Amino acid sequence: MTLQPRYSRPGRGATGASLAAAACLLLPAVCAAQQTDARSQGGGWGDYTVSSSFETGYRFQTVSGNDAEYRSTVNFGNGIKLLDNSFTMNSKDGHGRWFDEILLTTRGLGGDPYESAAFRVQKNRWYRYDLLWRRNDYYNPGLTTGGATGAQLLNTGYDSQNHDLTILPQSKIQIFLGYTRDSQSGAGISTVPGLDATAVYSVFVNVRRLRSEYRVGNEIRLHGFRLTWTHGWEDFKDDGGATLNSFSRTEPYHGTSPYWRVGLFYERGWFAVNGRFSYTAGQRGYLLDESTAGFNLAGAAANRQVAAYGTAQRPVAAGNLTISAQPASKLAVVNQTSTYNVRTEGNSAYTEFDNSTQAVQYAFFEYLGIFTVANRTNVNYQAKRWLSFHGGYQYTDRRIRSVQQAVFAGAPAGPAYEQVNILNSGLGGVRLNALKGLTLTAEGEVGRTNHPFAAKSDQNYHTLLGHLRYQYKSLRLLAASHADYNTNSTAFTAYSSKSRVNSASASWAPLGWLALDASYSKLHLDTVGGIAYFAGAQLASGQSYYIGNIHSGSLGVRVVLKKLATCYLGYSIVQDTGDGRGNPFGNATGSSLPAFQAAQTYPIRFQSPMARVSIRLVENVRANFGYQRYGFRDDFHSLQDFGSNTGYVSLTWSF
Amino acid sequence: MALRFSRTTDYRLALAAILTALVAGAQTPPNQYVGSAACKDCHSDVWRTFNQNPHFKSVASGKEKPADTGCEGCHGPGDRHIQAFGGRETIVAFSTMSRPQVLDACLRCHSQTMSRANIRRSSHTLNGVACTDCHLIHGTPARRFLLAKAQTELCYQCHANVRADFSMPFKHRVNEGFMACTDCHNPHGSFAPEWRMASKPKMTGTGAADEEPCLKCHSEKRGPFAYEHPPVRIEGCEICHSPHGSTNSRLLRRPVVFTMCLECHNGAPGFSLRGTGDPNPSQAHNMTDPRYQNCTTCHVRIHGSNSDSLFRR
Numbered sequence: 001m002t003l004q005p006r007y008s009r010p011g012r013g014a015t016g017a018s019l020a021a022a023a024c025l026l027l028p029a030v031c032a033a034q035q036t037d038a039r040s041q042g043g044g045w046g047d048y049t050v051s052s053s054f055e056t057g058y059r060f061q062t063v064s065g066n067d068a069e070y071r072s073t074v075n076f077g078n079g080i081k082l083l084d085n086s087f088t089m090n091s092k093d094g095h096g097r098w099f100d101e102i103l104l105t106t107r108g109l110g111g112d113p114y115e116s117a118a119f120r121v122q123k124n125r126w127y128r129y130d131l132l133w134r135r136n137d138y139y140n141p142g143l144t145t146g147g148a149t150g151a152q153l154l155n156t157g158y159d160s161q162n163h164d165l166t167i168l169p170q171s172k173i174q175i176f177l178g179y180t181r182d183s184q185s186g187a188g189i190s191t192v193p194g195l196d197a198t199a200v201y202s203v204f205v206n207v208r209r210l211r212s213e214y215r216v217g218n219e220i221r222l223h224g225f226r227l228t229w230t231h232g233w234e235d236f237k238d239d240g241g242a243t244l245n246s247f248s249r250t251e252p253y254h255g256t257s258p259y260w261r262v263g264l265f266y267e268r269g270w271f272a273v274n275g276r277f278s279y280t281a282g283q284r285g286y287l288l289d290e291s292t293a294g295f296n297l298a299g300a301a302a303n304r305q306v307a308a309y310g311t312a313q314r315p316v317a318a319g320n321l322t323i324s325a326q327p328a329s330k331l332a333v334v335n336q337t338s339t340y341n342v343r344t345e346g347n348s349a350y351t352e353f354d355n356s357t358q359a360v361q362y363a364f365f366e367y368l369g370i371f372t373v374a375n376r377t378n379v380n381y382q383a384k385r386w387l388s389f390h391g392g393y394q395y396t397d398r399r400i401r402s403v404q405q406a407v408f409a410g411a412p413a414g415p416a417y418e419q420v421n422i423l424n425s426g427l428g429g430v431r432l433n434a435l436k437g438l439t440l441t442a443e444g445e446v447g448r449t450n451h452p453f454a455a456k457s458d459q460n461y462h463t464l465l466g467h468l469r470y471q472y473k474s475l476r477l478l479a480a481s482h483a484d485y486n487t488n489s490t491a492f493t494a495y496s497s498k499s500r501v502n503s504a505s506a507s508w509a510p511l512g513w514l515a516l517d518a519s520y521s522k523l524h525l526d527t528v529g530g531i532a533y534f535a536g537a538q539l540a541s542g543q544s545y546y547i548g549n550i551h552s553g554s555l556g557v558r559v560v561l562k563k564l565a566t567c568y569l570g571y572s573i574v575q576d577t578g579d580g581r582g583n584p585f586g587n588a589t590g591s592s593l594p595a596f597q598a599a600q601t602y603p604i605r606f607q608s609p610m611a612r613v614s615i616r617l618v619e620n621v622r623a624n625f626g627y628q629r630y631g632f633r634d635d636f637h638s639l640q641d642f643g644s645n646t647g648y649v650s651l652t653w654s655f
Numbered sequence: 656m657a658l659r660f661s662r663t664t665d666y667r668l669a670l671a672a673i674l675t676a677l678v679a680g681a682q683t684p685p686n687q688y689v690g691s692a693a694c695k696d697c698h699s700d701v702w703r704t705f706n707q708n709p710h711f712k713s714v715a716s717g718k719e720k721p722a723d724t725g726c727e728g729c730h731g732p733g734d735r736h737i738q739a740f741g742g743r744e745t746i747v748a749f750s751t752m753s754r755p756q757v758l759d760a761c762l763r764c765h766s767q768t769m770s771r772a773n774i775r776r777s778s779h780t781l782n783g784v785a786c787t788d789c790h791l792i793h794g795t796p797a798r799r800f801l802l803a804k805a806q807t808e809l810c811y812q813c814h815a816n817v818r819a820d821f822s823m824p825f826k827h828r829v830n831e832g833f834m835a836c837t838d839c840h841n842p843h844g845s846f847a848p849e850w851r852m853a854s855k856p857k858m859t860g861t862g863a864a865d866e867e868p869c870l871k872c873h874s875e876k877r878g879p880f881a882y883e884h885p886p887v888r889i890e891g892c893e894i895c896h897s898p899h900g901s902t903n904s905r906l907l908r909r910p911v912v913f914t915m916c917l918e919c920h921n922g923a924p925g926f927s928l929r930g931t932g933d934p935n936p937s938q939a940h941n942m943t944d945p946r947y948q949n950c951t952t953c954h955v956r957i958h959g960s961n962s963d964s965l966f967r968r
Contacts, residue, residue, distance in 0.1 A: 051707075090707045094706065094712065114831040134833060140905065170712065190968060209874075209875050211874040232863065236875075238875055251961075265769060274772045278864065288961065290968075308961060312881055320847070322773070340865065342864075344879045348961070368885065370888065372849065372852065374849070374852070380781065400889060439783055453885070454933065458853060478812070490925050503816040505811075505818075519811075521819035523816070529921070532917075532922050533913075533917055533936060534935075534940060534941060544918060552818075572822050574823055596914060599911040600914070606822075
């Protein structure tokens with residue numbers, strides 16, 4: 001939780017630069033992005049008001065320890081960046097010739113791993129256009145491919161752009177047009193099949209994925225009804241493949257998912273109805289052409305050819321209808337019915353030809369259908385001005401059907417399997433405003449399902465939630481507790497999971513130039529599950545036992561020294577203390593299975609002190625200095641540890 | 656006998672009623688709309704930047720009713736406020752309003768979009784969160800949506816446990832500014848998720864096919880595939896992943912992959928598509944050997960595959 005010091009508002013003498021600096025301090029030091037944009041009062045330019053703020057600087061980092069782990073968790077690099085930028089133009093009278101507002105904000109441009117830009121231009125009553133562009137460089141430790149150097153190459157980039165145009169945005173009849181383009185490229189992980197039985201070997205391949213979405217829609221408001229519809233086309237292409245010395249694979253995977261979405265909303269007095277209905281006709285065509293040649297483990301020459309092709313469809317029909325009524329001023333009843341019907345089906349052929357055995361294998365498409373109907377009713381009753389109750393009941397019926405489909409004449413279809421899972425759940429809660437500024441909330445839910453799909457699905461579960469909030473002037477205190485319990489046991493296996501989160505936070509701005517905030521959270525995870533696996537030739541069975549005790553804390557102090565300087569000091573820490581032991585083996589508690597002894601807990605510590613100072617140089621220019629240290633420690637695997645010093649020096653110019 | 660007034664009596668009564676009303680009106684004249692321009696003399700600090708405020712559209716339009724225009728669109732008629740030289744008692748002052756009243760005032764105009772169709776029964780509203788808890792209508796430092804602070808800071812105010820999630824070593828890049836809470840959640844209330852059996856999660860947005868919001872970005876995991884990994888489609892991403900953040904790589908719920916896979920793949924009857932249980936790994940997998948403990952090193956297409964029912968390519 002963060003409170004801002006009581007800065008002067010625009011128009012009360014604060015300069016744009018000082019506001020820019022103050023806003024820049026809202027966030028961790030090296031994340032100069034993310035802070036609230038500074039709103040300078042701006043200056044006039046013709047019929048427009050213009051305000052702008054640029055923060056440019058040099059970002060630096062040093063890493064000791066595991067560089068790959070650093071890059072997968074933090075990933076900031078060196079170099080000159082446009083850390084933050086905002087620019088606005090607003091017409092003074094709301095009657096600009098071509099536009100009434102232009103807004104541009106950017107973050108991290110110049111090679112930061114997290115870059116984004118948002119642009120808006122609009123003319124009142126006529127149009128509004130929004131663009132959001134984002135780029136993220138993912139880096140995850142993958143395989144060790146660089147021999148002794150241990151270089152790891154799983155590094156992909158994700159680009160996303162989203163365009164939305166609304167025509168007649170203030171009218172009762174609006175028109176929407178949109179386009180989205182997401183692409184992913186870089187090195188990803190795949191496998192090469194061995195020439196012996198089922199062995200596969202991991203390799204890196206190029207990832208080339210592109211998703212495009214075009215949409216058009218309309219909203220109509222008439223006689224209290226609001227009707228919205230959108231028709232969209234989503235195209236997806238994945239053109240990954242691999243070529244090695246004696247191996248090649250081509251596997252294009254293309255398709256489109258045209259969809260319709262309709263929304264309906266009506267509200268009049270004590271009665272409201274709204275609904276959402278959608279139909280998506282997903283379709284994909286795929287081809288895999290793969291050949292492998294070489295020697296098997298016995299040293300004999302062998303080769304294998306695989307061809308797989310087909311089409312897959314997944315039509316999805318979903319609906320949601322909600323009826324709300326307020327028969328009395330203190331009573332509200334909401335009933336909601338939803339359906340979800342998805343079928344994954346298609347036709348496919350898979351042939352695998354082994355030259356050494358002259359054998360051919362076939363495989364067929366697996367049909368999967370899921371049909372869910374749910375109905376829930378919630379009642380809210382305000383007994384007193386300071387006391388209210390709510391309760392509800394939900395019934396859900398889910399049917400899952402699967403069958404292995406035949407595609408060749410004469411080939412028999414597999415048997416069909418169907419299962420039905422019914423959920424009955426109820427919830428209740430109370431909300432209390434005991435004192436002025438003090439709110440207490442408590443809620444609980446109990447649910448029972450008769451046929452959980454997986455061993456760790458919800459079966460007999462209950463949740464408890466408590467929330468306390470107190471506010472007095474600039475002091476805000478919050479405490480929350482949330483517990484989830486689930487047991488899902490059969491005669492063969494016993495599964496139970498417990499999750500408890502207790503958190504508290506406080507923020508206080510006792511003086512106009514000083515603000516403090518702190519938070520603490522503890523997450524306790526405790527899961528027992530039935531396990532069976534092979535240890536050599538022996539089938540071992542027993543229980544896994546995972547324990548996590550994750551403590552998180554943050555502390556921040558913000559100081560504003562008149563208009564001259566602002567300073568932020570912060571610290572955050574995440575520590576999983578596991579089950580309390582200091583080494584991976586030999587713990588007396590928990591699982592007795594050897595393979596699980598070392599994996600049932602994972603103590604780590606990730607901490608990050610930070611500081612940022614912003615000093616006014618002249619009226620509209622400030623100098624900023626940020627520093628943040630990241631320290632990661634894995635108690636069981638010290639090779640993962642790293643420490644890094646990151647920071648930046650920048651200038652903010654605003655007008 | 657029914658009481659009947661003569662026509663003369665009727666006129667006299669009507670005249671008396673009109674005179675009474677006029678006298679009463681003279682004592683407390685009806686509050687009048689005076690236009691936003693009258694407000695700027697005293698509230699120049701608000702007015703000076705009001706052309707940068709989205710609510711300025713109502714002023715610029717010139718076609719809205721006085722009750723829907725500028726300052727008086729929210730604060731009500733200002734004549735009495737001016738006559739009294741200010742004061743909270745003579746104007747609709749949000750600082751004196753209860754949270755439901757604030758909500759009603761804002762929704763008078765802002766219930767018009769479908770994204771806010773569920774706001775009255777959202778968890779936020781039921782827990783007493785009002786519009787002005789997150790939005791600062793005058794002089795906001797945020798460029799968009801009149802947010803009182805950066806979006807993440809607003810959410811962290813009440814959701815300290817979520818702040819903790821995003822402080823984990825592995826997390827979605829929310830604190831870094833690449834993502835925002837509203838990429839996946841609708842703070843104004845959403846429909847209950849159709850893709851799950853229970854009413855959880857709450858206030859979550861959806862992907863294109865009313866599916867999990869994860870698939871908006873992770874579209875390569877959407878399929879359809881010839882071989883689906885059924886839990887992905889039936890139970891959703893959260894059966895294996897913690898979407899906010901985790902101490903484990905790839906946001907997994909367990910630090911070592913095989914422990915998570917084996918919690919289902921234990922052969923226990925009654926589960927899986929055929930009710931025969933998810934098979935435990937074959938004898939070829941010696942789970943005490945570390946090379947078998949990272950299942951997804953070989954089963955790389957664990958979310959679904961078109962060519963291998965064991966998800967190895």
